Amino acid sequence: MNFRRIEIIFLVTFIAIDIFLFGMFKKNMDMQADNVSQGDSDSVIVKEMRNDQIKVGNLSKKNENAYYISGEQSDVLRNQMGQLANQTPQFVGHELESELKTPITVDKNNPRKSIDKLLTDSTFVLFGDQYVYSKNLSTSRNIVYNQKAMGSSIYSSEAQIRFTLNSNHQIVSYTQSYLQGIKSLRESSETISETRALIWLYQYNEIPNNTTVAWTNLGYTKLLSIDGDRVFIPTWIIAIRPQNSTQIQLKRINAFTGGIIKETDENLKNNPSSMN
Amino acid sequence: MRFSKYLIPLALTIAVVVSLTLSVVLWTNPANYRTNKQTSQTPQTQQMIKPKRYVYSPVQAIHTNADGSQQILVNKLVNTVTEVKKTMHNYKDPKIKTLSKNSRTDYFRIANQTDSIMLNYSDTVSMRALNAIVKNRFRKLPNYKINRIVLPTNNSTKLYLLYDKNFTVYEVDVKKHSLKSLNKVLKMDMRTQPASFKLLNNKPIVYVTTAVQMQPYKYLIDRQSDDYYVSRLLNTQDSTSINVKRRKNMTIYGDQSSLQLTFNSKNRMAEFSDFRPNHNRRNLTATINDSYKNLTKLGLPMDNVRFFSYDDNNRTVTYRTYVEGFPIFRTNGFGTVSTRTMNSSAQRILFSLDNPEVPLPSNKGYVSLPSTETMLKRLENHGYKLKDLQKVRLGYTWKKDSTSPLLIDLNPDWYVYYNNKWRSYTSLMNQY
Numbered sequence: 001m002n003f004r005r006i007e008i009i010f011l012v013t014f015i016a017i018d019i020f021l022f023g024m025f026k027k028n029m030d031m032q033a034d035n036v037s038q039g040d041s042d043s044v045i046v047k048e049m050r051n052d053q054i055k056v057g058n059l060s061k062k063n064e065n066a067y068y069i070s071g072e073q074s075d076v077l078r079n080q081m082g083q084l085a086n087q088t089p090q091f092v093g094h095e096l097e098s099e100l101k102t103p104i105t106v107d108k109n110n111p112r113k114s115i116d117k118l119l120t121d122s123t124f125v126l127f128g129d130q131y132v133y134s135k136n137l138s139t140s141r142n143i144v145y146n147q148k149a150m151g152s153s154i155y156s157s158e159a160q161i162r163f164t165l166n167s168n169h170q171i172v173s174y175t176q177s178y179l180q181g182i183k184s185l186r187e188s189s190e191t192i193s194e195t196r197a198l199i200w201l202y203q204y205n206e207i208p209n210n211t212t213v214a215w216t217n218l219g220y221t222k223l224l225s226i227d228g229d230r231v232f233i234p235t236w237i238i239a240i241r242p243q244n245s246t247q248i249q250l251k252r253i254n255a256f257t258g259g260i261i262k263e264t265d266e267n268l269k270n271n272p273s274s275m276n
Numbered sequence: 277m278r279f280s281k282y283l284i285p286l287a288l289t290i291a292v293v294v295s296l297t298l299s300v301v302l303w304t305n306p307a308n309y310r311t312n313k314q315t316s317q318t319p320q321t322q323q324m325i326k327p328k329r330y331v332y333s334p335v336q337a338i339h340t341n342a343d344g345s346q347q348i349l350v351n352k353l354v355n356t357v358t359e360v361k362k363t364m365h366n367y368k369d370p371k372i373k374t375l376s377k378n379s380r381t382d383y384f385r386i387a388n389q390t391d392s393i394m395l396n397y398s399d400t401v402s403m404r405a406l407n408a409i410v411k412n413r414f415r416k417l418p419n420y421k422i423n424r425i426v427l428p429t430n431n432s433t434k435l436y437l438l439y440d441k442n443f444t445v446y447e448v449d450v451k452k453h454s455l456k457s458l459n460k461v462l463k464m465d466m467r468t469q470p471a472s473f474k475l476l477n478n479k480p481i482v483y484v485t486t487a488v489q490m491q492p493y494k495y496l497i498d499r500q501s502d503d504y505y506v507s508r509l510l511n512t513q514d515s516t517s518i519n520v521k522r523r524k525n526m527t528i529y530g531d532q533s534s535l536q537l538t539f540n541s542k543n544r545m546a547e548f549s550d551f552r553p554n555h556n557r558r559n560l561t562a563t564i565n566d567s568y569k570n571l572t573k574l575g576l577p578m579d580n581v582r583f584f585s586y587d588d589n590n591r592t593v594t595y596r597t598y599v600e601g602f603p604i605f606r607t608n609g610f611g612t613v614s615t616r617t618m619n620s621s622a623q624r625i626l627f628s629l630d631n632p633e634v635p636l637p638s639n640k641g642y643v644s645l646p647s648t649e650t651m652l653k654r655l656e657n658h659g660y661k662l663k664d665l666q667k668v669r670l671g672y673t674w675k676k677d678s679t680s681p682l683l684i685d686l687n688p689d690w691y692v693y694y695n696n697k698w699r700s701y702t703s704l705m706n707q708y
Contacts, residue, residue: 007284014291021298028302067353070637185635187351187600189579192324224496229637256579257324 045199053243054202055212059195064218065188066234066255067150071179073158073228077126085123094158096126096176103170111143115163115171119145127178131161136215136239141165146219149182155219155237158230179230191218191255197236200258206251207240214239214248221252221261235261326578328568329408333357334395334425335582336601338471338482339462342390348482349393350467351601360393360427363458367413367435368451372420375436375445380475383443386426386436387473387480393458394473395425396482398603399585400440402561419561420446429459440480476652481668483648488670490688492640493599494677497684498577498633502527502539502546505629508575509548510535539629545610548574548625556620560586567593567615570625574613577631581612592616597632599672604632605691606674609698632684643688645670651690651701658705660694667693673700 042061049056078091081098089098106114112133119128131145132153138144147159154160163174192200194216201207216239220232234255239248252261337349337356349356376382387394397405400421407414426436432455437446470485506529510518521528525542536549555566563586571578584596584603596603596611603611606628613627646654648668656662671691677683690701 004284007288011284011288011291014288014295017295018291018298021295021302024302025298068635072637183637184353185637187353187355189355223634226636231634231636233634257577 042195042199045202046195049198049202049207053210054207055243056198057213059193059198059216061193061195063190063193064234064255066152066191066218066220067184067188068186069149069182069184069220069232071149071154071159071182071230071232073230074178074180076180077176077178080126083123084126094177096178097173098176099173100171103166103168103172105168105170106165108169111165111169115143115145125161125174125176128161130178136217141167147179147182149220149232150184152234153219154179154232155217155221155235156230156232158222185231189256191234192236192253192258194218194236196258197253197255198238201238201251201253201260204260206260208242210243212241212243214241218255223261324578325572326581327408328405329361331568331571331578331581331595332397332401332405332408332564332583333361335398335598335603336396336482338394338396338473339468340388340390340392340394344388344390346388346471346473347468348471348484349462350469352467353465355601356461356464356466357395357601359461359464360395360458361409363461364409364427365411365413366453367410367448368453369449370414370417371449372417372437372446373449375447377444378442380443383438383445383480384474386445387424387438389426389428391430392426392428393462395427397423398583399423400560401583402564403437404561405564406437414448417448420444421560422446427458429455429462476668477663477665479666481648484670485649486647487650488645488647488688489642490602490645490670491600491642492638492688493672493686494636494638495599495632495684495686496634496636497630497682499544499630499682500576502529502629504575505539505546505548506537509537509573543608544629546627546629548627550623550625551621553621554617554623556617558591563591563593563617566617570615570623571595571613574625574627576613576627577633579633584611590616591618599632599635599686602670602672602688603691604672604674604686605689605698605700630684632686636683645688645690645701648690655692655701655704660704665692665694671700673702 046056046059073094075091077096081089081091081096084098086102087098087100089096104118116133118124119131122128130148132148134144134146134153134155137146137155141164143163143165145161145163146153146155148154149159158177159179161174161176163171166172198213198216207213217237218234219237221235221237223231223233225231236253236255238251238253240251241248253259254261334357337360338346339349340346375386400423402421403414403417403419406422406425407417420437421439421441422437423440424438426438428434432452433449435448435450437448438444439446469488472483472485473480474483475481476483506518510529510531517532519530519532521530525540527539527541528536529538530536534551536551538547538549540546555562557563557566564583580598581595582598582603584594586593592614593616594611594614596605598604605611610626610628612631613625616624616626618624645651652662652665652668655665669691671689672686673689675685675687677685691698692701692704694704
């Protein structure tokens with residue numbers, strides 16, 4: 001059956017061609033999908049970043065919700081510092097500086113655990129329950145707590161407790177600043193995602209090649225001051241570290257608009273006196 | 277035996293036909309000629325472009341209790357409409373039917389049914405706009421016009437769509453879904469304002485039944501320079517040909533023929549005229565789509581900017597910035613952006629160069645506004661004809677702050693659409 005054999009050979013060849021064509025067809029469809037979807041362009045840029053020797057961990061694509069918030073600088077710490085025991089508090093420029101008469105020993109490996117417990121005591125630190133430990137800002141000799149605000153925390157020297165430890169893992173002194181009456185100025189709105197924030201920072205050319213993104217955090221940072229009032233906006237705080245270096249640089253991205261916030265911007269742009 | 281005799285020729289024929297069709301499809305599809313490089317195009321500009329479902333969103337939520345009493349859910353810590361919208365992503369197998377037409381009784385029976393949340397659009401939109409909110413689940417439904425969505429909080433298989441103009445009620449049947457998240461929204465931190473939904477001059481509106489407490493605001497504005505818009509809007513192929521004319525407080529940029537951009541430095545407004553051919557489409561969906569394209573092209577900050585109204589006669593679509601769920605009005609009644617299609621070769625976009633950006637702490641207490649009924653009565657006593665009044669809204673009046681050009685004050689007030697213009701209650705009362 002010669003004819004039958006030829007038929008079989010043809011059949012096999014055509015099936016092979018079909019499979020090949022179908023593969024091409026599918027690839028085409030994917031390519032079209034690529035062009036429309038925005039998520040993919042994000043991952044392309046992240047890939048580009050990795051090509052530039054920028055080390056990034058896994059990034060979240062989730063949009064969070066956050067507020068514009070305000071708080072007031074006040075003298076409440078000075079008014080209540082009389083109740084602090086075993087220390088000599090001083091109130092200097094809206095900051096409470098206090099030295100402990102007898103140093104307090106904290107857990108060597110986990111100082112946070114000991115301090116968290118101490119913070120509930122209002123004769124040790126005022127309003128201690130309103131602060132939360134910041135792993136990223138703390139070092140072995142300097143433990144930093146940020147003031148809590150609307151489900152997140154404030155990254156500002158105006159709302160912080162910094163504990164100074166000596167080499168024997170003992171707290172010797174601390175500095176505290178406090179904002180009163182923290183409230184939202186408007187209903188919550190959606191922020192940009194971690195990925196987007198990093199991409200924008202990259203596109204502003206703020207991440208040099210050969211660096212590592214050490215950590216990113218969504219917190220509140222100061223946008224402007226009006227008299228005693230402080231206005232904070234949700235900010236993606238991105239810590240980058242050049243390779244072969246331990247120095248960390250903090251970059252800030254406005255989590256609502258995606259704009260970069262320069263350090264110098266803080267008071268300048270919106271200081272009421274300079275606006276007139 | 278007989279069967280296998282025909283099997284091979286048959287299979288061969290099918291294989292040949294399939295390969296031919298696939299070849300034709302591949303050759304005629306232009307995507308085939310695209311190189312892979314094009315996919316990694318430069319990402320969009322830094323300005324945040326808000327999706328259609330954000331701009332064409334309902335702006336008000338009203339809850340009807342089990343006893344029939346109604347209240348507006350006012351934003352405080354959360355945006356109430358956004359929270360309700362989040363619960364609307366899971367509708368399966370939607371089927372629509374017209375429940376009634378031209379019957380006011382049926383319309384209000386559905387709208388004011390007990391245990392329900394009604395979402396109100398600021399003006400008529402088409403089903404496509406709603407489809408964007410429900411994650412494309414309504415894409416197969418006919419493109420009806422709608423004004424309101426009624427979500428029963430105790431019936432998980434039905435929702436209703438209302439069209440004001442001829443009092444049409446549509447019922448959408450969906451597969452059973454959980455109502456837990458919808459009921460959770462009602463427990464969130466928000467302010468409520470007693471209200472009732474009824475007719476004014478034959479048009480359904482939301483009456484506020486008691487005096488309203490509203491918070492005045494102070495905002496820092498985002499001020500864009502002229503250059504920003506010139507480079508965005510007039511940046512055509514030959515940018516050398518842009519000319520500038522200055523007249524008093526007007527600056528006019530234009531390319532030789534088809535584009536013109538006028539800035540008014542006094543009232544901080546700009547007008548962009550585009551005399552290139554456009555689609556000149558007339559139906560609601562197409563106009564909204566074209567308008568949205570123009571809006572995104574502008575590059576104006578779109579935070580809290582929402583669709584406000586569409587005027588059929590002159591094809592003008594307006595957008596306003598919302599605060600706490602209430603729209604902002606300037607002294608001339610203008611909002612944030614308006615786009616207008618005049619004819620197939622003229623489009624005009626009016627927009628504000630200053631836009632509210634950051635709310636600032638204000639120590640002013642709440643301001644009390646009269647109820648709708650009281651407000652209307654006072655207007656009537658003042659000599660205004662209620663007949664000429666078409667719409668009523670609570671809103672905020674834009675006022676320059678005396679201390680700084682970068683600050684504005686937003687003061688709560690009633691707004692009425694009187695003789696085809698948005699006028700504030702205060703200005704009407706002060707007129708005579």
